[in-house]
Amino acid sequence: MEGNHPYQERKNSYFEMRRAYMEAYGEPFPRITFNLDDRGSSTWPHTKEHSMCYRKDEPWRRAFAGPDWTFCHWPSSGVNDSPTTFREIAEAGELAPLSDKVAWFGNIESAGTNLPESRTRPMLVNELAPKHPDKFDFQRAGYKGASSGVYVSMPEMVRKYRYLLDIGGAGYSGRLKFLLFSGRPLFLVDRMYVEYFHDDLEPFVHFIPVSSDLSDLLERHQWTLENDELARRIAQNAKEYATKNITTEKAIERLRQVFKNFSEAGAS
Numbered sequence: 284m285e286g287n288h289p290y291q292e293r294k295n296s297y298f299e300m301r302r303a304y305m306e307a308y309g310e311p312f313p314r315i316t317f318n319l320d321d322r323g324s325s326t327w328p329h330t331k332e333h334s335m336c337y338r339k340d341e342p343w344r345r346a347f348a349g350p351d352w353t354f355c356h357w358p359s360s361g362v363n364d365s366p367t368t369f370r371e372i373a374e375a376g377e378l379a380p381l382s383d384k385v386a387w388f389g390n391i392e393s394a395g396t397n398l399p400e401s402r403t404r405p406m407l408v409n410e411l412a413p414k415h416p417d418k419f420d421f422q423r424a425g426y427k428g429a430s431s432g433v434y435v436s437m438p439e440m441v442r443k444y445r446y447l448l449d450i451g452g453a454g455y456s457g458r459l460k461f462l463l464f465s466g467r468p469l470f471l472v473d474r475m476y477v478e479y480f481h482d483d484l485e486p487f488v489h490f491i492p493v494s495s496d497l498s499d500l501l502e503r504h505q506w507t508l509e510n511d512e513l514a515r516r517i518a519q520n521a522k523e524y525a526t527k528n529i530t531t532e533k534a535i536e537r538l539r540q541v542f543k544n545f546s547e548a549g550a551s
Contacts, residue, residue, distance in 0.1 A: 292359060293319045296352035307535050313542045321454030322476055331545045336455035336476045348479040349541040350534035353457040361436045366531060369464045375442040376466035385470060385504060386444035388424035388435045393453045399495045400451045406497055418504055441465040451476060463525035468507055468514040479537060480528060489521040
């Protein structure tokens with residue numbers, strides 16, 4: 284596979300992680316398969332297959348989930364170097380927003396029909412935004428260079444909007460880690476598939492929780508307007524967490540911990 288094919292992006296990222304791991308620890312990289320699926324691996328922990336996420340209703344799997352590929356890059360979303368984009372997002376968030384709306388830009392087709400996101404992503408664009416144009420700017424968007432859907436980079440979105448929203452997709456959301464750097468209050472829609480650091484994040488401490496069916500989004504939005512100072516503190520907490528924990532070094536440390544967990548579990 285060549286160019287910006289999504290799975291080639293993912294493979295390239297893990298080659299970079301392998302290099303960084305061996306450079307950091309001076310030891311051979313363990314024999315392990317990297318599962319590139321948005322819903323994680325179906326074989327681990329019985330075999331050493333690194334998973335990018337885990338199901339929230341199977342919390343024991345967290346020990347075997349490590350960093351996803353977007354810790355390095357995400358070229359199809361305009362991210363050629365993730366640490367650089369983290370910094371650009373943080374800088375954009377320090378500027379006064381141009382709009383007081385809640386923003387989300389994404390595709391509305393990727394979620395499987397057995398996931399709530401197959402209904403809620405279209406709801407954002409086709410129902411909530413048209414009904415409440417003074418509150419929400421939710422738009423169908425494509426990847427960089429795609430022929431359909433608008434494209435807005437994450438730093439551009441952070442620069443423009445006071446509030447942000449993140450929602451799951453085909454599985455977990457790789458965008459979450461980027462938005463944590465924004466210093467903007469983040470509405471986080473509940474989802475089944477999450478990354479290993481998800482349990483570190485606390486509702487009303489690092490994000491504003493929204494139910495998976497979006498039924499309380501308007502209520503949460505009103506709460507944010509009525510609690511502006513607290514919402515700003517929540518946004519700052521998220522940024523502080525991201526600055527300390529969403530780094531290449533921490534990702535490589537997590538990889539090593541996952542390898543250790545596999546070894547202790549006796550995975551083959």
